[in-house]
Amino acid sequence: MVPDVSSIPEPLLAIAKPQPLTAGDILFRPGDRVRDIFAVETGRLRLMRYGADGRELTLFVARAGDILTEAALFAQTYHCYAIAEVASQAIAIPKVQLLNYLQSHPAQMMAWLERVTQTVQQLRTRLELRNIPTARDRLWHFLTLSVPVGERECTFDRPWKAIASELGLTHDALYRALAALERQGFIQRRGRWVRWLDYDRDRR
Amino acid sequence: MVPDVSSIPEPLLAIAKPQPLTAGDILFRPGDRVRDIFAVETGRLRLMRYGADGRELTLFVARAGDILTEAALFAQTYHCYAIAEVASQAIAIPKVQLLNYLQSHPAQMMAWLERVTQTVQQLRTRLELRNIPTARDRLWHFLTLSVPVGERECTFDRPWKAIASELGLTHDALYRALAALERQGFIQRRGRWVRWLDYDRDRR
DNA sequence: CGAGTGATTGACTTAGATCAATGACCGTGG
DNA sequence: CCACGGTCATTGATCTAAGTCAATCACTCG
Numbered sequence: 001m002v003p004d005v006s007s008i009p010e011p012l013l014a015i016a017k018p019q020p021l022t023a024g025d026i027l028f029r030p031g032d033r034v035r036d037i038f039a040v041e042t043g044r045l046r047l048m049r050y051g052a053d054g055r056e057l058t059l060f061v062a063r064a065g066d067i068l069t070e071a072a073l074f075a076q077t078y079h080c081y082a083i084a085e086v087a088s089q090a091i092a093i094p095k096v097q098l099l100n101y102l103q104s105h106p107a108q109m110m111a112w113l114e115r116v117t118q119t120v121q122q123l124r125t126r127l128e129l130r131n132i133p134t135a136r137d138r139l140w141h142f143l144t145l146s147v148p149v150g151e152r153e154c155t156f157d158r159p160w161k162a163i164a165s166e167l168g169l170t171h172d173a174l175y176r177a178l179a180a181l182e183r184q185g186f187i188q189r190r191g192r193w194v195r196w197l198d199y200d201r202d203r204r
Numbered sequence: 205m206v207p208d209v210s211s212i213p214e215p216l217l218a219i220a221k222p223q224p225l226t227a228g229d230i231l232f233r234p235g236d237r238v239r240d241i242f243a244v245e246t247g248r249l250r251l252m253r254y255g256a257d258g259r260e261l262t263l264f265v266a267r268a269g270d271i272l273t274e275a276a277l278f279a280q281t282y283h284c285y286a287i288a289e290v291a292s293q294a295i296a297i298p299k300v301q302l303l304n305y306l307q308s309h310p311a312q313m314m315a316w317l318e319r320v321t322q323t324v325q326q327l328r329t330r331l332e333l334r335n336i337p338t339a340r341d342r343l344w345h346f347l348t349l350s351v352p353v354g355e356r357e358c359t360f361d362r363p364w365k366a367i368a369s370e371l372g373l374t375h376d377a378l379y380r381a382l383a384a385l386e387r388q389g390f391i392q393r394r395g396r397w398v399r400w401l402d403y404d405r406d407r408r
Numbered sequence: 409c410g411a412g413t414g415a416t417t418g419a420c421t422t423a424g425a426t427c428a429a430t431g432a433c434c435g436t437g438g
Numbered sequence: 439c440c441a442c443g444g445t446c447a448t449t450g451a452t453c454t455a456a457g458t459c460a461a462t463c464a465c466t467c468g
Contacts, residue, residue: 071324120275123327130334131261
């Protein structure tokens with residue numbers, strides 16, 4: 001199967017080094033020198049770091065096609081861990097060559113810029129999410145963001161526990177919030193599968 | 205005085221339209237078509253929006269020299285309000301011309317990209333901050349981020365109330381946290397001025 | 409001088425964190 | 439093949455910290 005890293009231009013793909021990973025492998029850790037920019041061909045990587053108080057923060061979950069270190073392009077060292085959540089295949093593109101390539105291909109650089117700009121929007125959305133004070137409303141908002149437009153159900157590819165940490169909740173609180181939403185008839189669920197029963201966000 | 209928008213290249217400054225604002229003026233609101241990219245020459249603008257539950261979220265506080273809508277470069281419409289917090293002078297650069305200029309000046313585009321990438325880092329730092337559960341620790345972390353390296357004191361240019369909302373706290377909680385830090389001998393303060401008394405972050 | 413905002417603190421309420429216990433499921437090795 | 443250890447899922451009891459409500463004071467601005 002052709003790798004689905006469509007966002008990376010051909011000539012760079014040509015020089016990319018494949019990087020097979022098994023679940024739990026650490027691709028890089030804070031302090032490591034940034035030599036390469038990585039993308040995910042298959043599987044799932046998680047970018048996370050430990051906050052000042054020791055609790056962990058998930059920065060980003062990269063799936064097939066995602067570039068995971070766009071933000072490291074101008075950095076000397078990484079500031080987070082990259083951990084394979086499942087067996088994955090990553091590719092590494094030497095940073096210097098990437099920079100040179102972009103310099104001489106403005107259209108590609110523009111595309112890259114657009115992607116980074118999107119990241120900014122996503123992070124702001126996440127900040128907005130974090131601004132919602134109650135677990136139930138936060139989860140509800142997250143769920144409505146997660147369901148593809150027009151769809152009425154979706155199945156998450158990672159445990160609720162992971163989602164809890166993305167939302168800044170303990171897993172306990174998350175399960176309770178899930179139970180509340182189900183009890184109140186907003187959603188129906190089985191394991192990681194969720195169906196929306198009510199689209200009226202204003203209802204309490 | 206020469207406008208301190210050093211990050212914007214000369215030719216673009218030449219075509220920038222000045223935009224004087226008095227305190228409280230709204231430069232744009234959600235839904236407005238993105239025609240221009242704005243930068244702040246003098247004063248202070250705040251980017252904010254209302255979350256799903258009606259509470260307000262400050263996305264960014266732009267000061268002299270800052271570009272406030274980097275993330276809007278590829279957007280059709282704005283997704284937030286831009287409000288002058290004090291009398292300010294902004295400049296507007298037509299988006300299309302900016303895009304064209306960047307396309308044909310790779311070095312400038314690279315600089316722009318670097319700036320957006322920095323924004324990503326900052327947002328992640330903010331997200332990390334929000335991950336800290338207690339008001340006191342969150343505030344403490346924020347304060348240590350706010351003081352210039354090597355300095356032992358700083359004076360904030362905006363009310364604590366605004367800082368509270370940046371931190372995702374009610375102003376009540378913030379004042380209490382401030383009082384606690386002062387009582388415990390970590391800081392000393394008078395109004396918006398703060399001095400650090402203890403740099404040992406591990407101490408409780 | 410009165411209105412509005414920021415600053416500050418107390419009393420009360422509540423929602424989430426913490427602790428704890430249990431069951432389901434899954435892969436692994438004896 | 440099954441016992442065992444690990445992670446995920448789930449729920450109850452308790453505690454605590456932040457939100458909410460409320461009152462007061464200082465300050466600025468027209």
